[in-house]
Amino acid sequence: MFRFIVLCFGTLFRLVRARRSLLLENLVLRQQLVLLKRRHPSPRIRLLDKLFWVGVRRFWSGWKQSLIVVTPETVVRWHRAGFRLYWRLISRARAQVGRRPASKEVRELIFRMVVENPTWGAPRIHGELLMLGFDLSERTISRWMKRAPMDPEPAKRWLAFLRNHREAIAAMDFFTVPTITFGILYGFFVINHDRRLILHFNVTKHPTSRWIIQQLREAFPFQSEPKYLIFDRDAKYGLDVPVAIRSLMMIPARTSFESAWQNGVAERWVESCRRDLLDHIIAINERHLKRLLAEYVLYYHEDRTHLGLGKGTPKGRTRCRGSGRVLSQERLGGLHHRYDRAA
Secondary structure (H helix, E strand, C coil): CHHHHHHHHHHHHHHCCCHHHHHHHHHHHHHHHHHHHHHCCCCCCCHHHHHHHHHHHHHCCCHHHHCCCCCHHHHHHHHHHHHHHHHHHHCCCCCCCCCCCCCHHHHHHHHHHHHHCCCCCHHHHHHHHHHCCCCCCHHHHHHHHHCCCCCHHHHHHHHHHHHHHHHHEEEEEEEEEEECCCCEEEEEEEEECCCCCEEEEEEECCCCHHHHHHHHHHHCCCCCCCCEEEECCCCCCCCHHHHHHHHCCCEEEECCCCCHHHHHHHHHHHHHHHHHCHHHCCECCHHHHHHHHHHHHHHHHHCCCEHHHCCECCCCCCCCCCCCCEEEEEEHHHCEEEEEECC
16 A cells, blocks of 8 residues: 555656656666566556556556556456446345245145146146135246156056066067178067067078068967067068068057167167177177077076066076085086076
8 A cells, every 4th residue: 555655646746847857767667667577477466456557547548558567458357347346246135125935835835736736737736825825926836846856656657557568568679790700690589578588589691571570470479479569660670570560469669760768678688698698709600699699598598687577587596595505507608607506
């Protein structure tokens, strides 16, 4: 503060001096400022320094010619920051304005009504709250309805529906396997949703709609077909496969475009097969791959536990009750093992 006062008095003193001496002194001071700026490119500027230059900018049109320490854009930025701060301070509300916020009791009551009455809208809930003595606007209720937590009951009911009908649902899909000669083999399988059983599988180099229809006939002999068969929109199915599915007394259910999750059971089996087997082998030909897949399906049905089956197996592996020595049996050439207790 003392330095600022000294600067003001110095300015007043120089106003009464001769113009020639003032110009020379101004030149000398500018030369020294240039040297100081060269030595200290980023000088420390305090709040009073900023206020001084903001005030000079307002009352002196030639302030840019005397500015050395910072750029003119910096001074403009200081002024705008001060403008925002000023209006923020004077615009601060001294007292609460507008409607009072909804209490926790009212919010919980709105959420409860939304859950217990899924078909009710904001006008209906607003009427009920008015009858209970709560004075809220309908718009407030509509806004809080959007924040209501999701009801888990519909998801539970849908899961129960799938569990009660999963024995009537099957799915089919393809997966590709590269060969040792850089060719492509196509694996085809049909899986039951009930116990995740692989009803049929095969391997081919050229999957056509006629070949797929033959695989479906082998997968569902003697009228053992489920009610629904899920498959994607692969071009290999063409128009003949849905017709053949209907002739087998099944309802074809095609998934949406780029919606693999709609055939999640089949996609999950492909992922398990790749992780357990295909990522660790190199297929030589169709016969080799089909033999490996047959071994894997046997291991998958009888030995491999599944989270979706309560850590059981599709064929219903029994738990060991004895206390004998634990024996290890190789599966898939040693890639996996089964453990049992000695009798």
